[in-house]
Amino acid sequence: MLEAAQWAPSWKNSQCWRFIIIRDAATKAELSNTLSPNNQGRNAITSAPILVVACAELKKAGFSDGVARTIRGDWAMFDVALAMENIAIAARGLGLGTVHIGLFDHKKVETTLGVPDGFCVMEMMPLGYPEGEVPTPSRKDLTEIVFKEKFGGH
DSSP states (O other): OHHHHHTSOOGGGOOOEEEEEEOOHHHHHHHHTTSOTTOTHHHHHHHSSEEEEEEEETTTTTEETTEEOSTTOOOHHHHHHHHHHHHHHHHHHTTOEEOOBOOSOHHHHHHHHTOOTTEEEEEEEEEEOOSSOOOOOOOOOHHHHOOSSSTTOO
16 A cells, blocks of 8 residues: 555655554554544544554645745645555555544644654544445536536536
């Protein structure tokens, strides 16, 4: 799964992502407490055997010569998302379950994991075997999300 992440595309092949693999129950419990009490991801973090914490090197993706090259600025979130989705797809192929968790106290997670300046935590993803059948969420019809020639064109 980490090799799948390694091969994700990134801005100018910058590969700004870094992954912290956590198995320690106490650390996972501490990290789960950075989520709000009603966030269902808390249980996933503590019960999954592995937690992947995705970090990004800042001002690398989307930059050349230290200057942001698009109106979007830092592309770190975009690049990390591509890598994490590769992990999720590879996990699914192995029968594992995942969930993207992005709503948590990022500063506390960075402090707990010793993330250095110039890097930030982007996402946490528990990896494990799902308990029972996981229903596939509904998807919008293609006619709602695909347009011809111009936005809104059908």
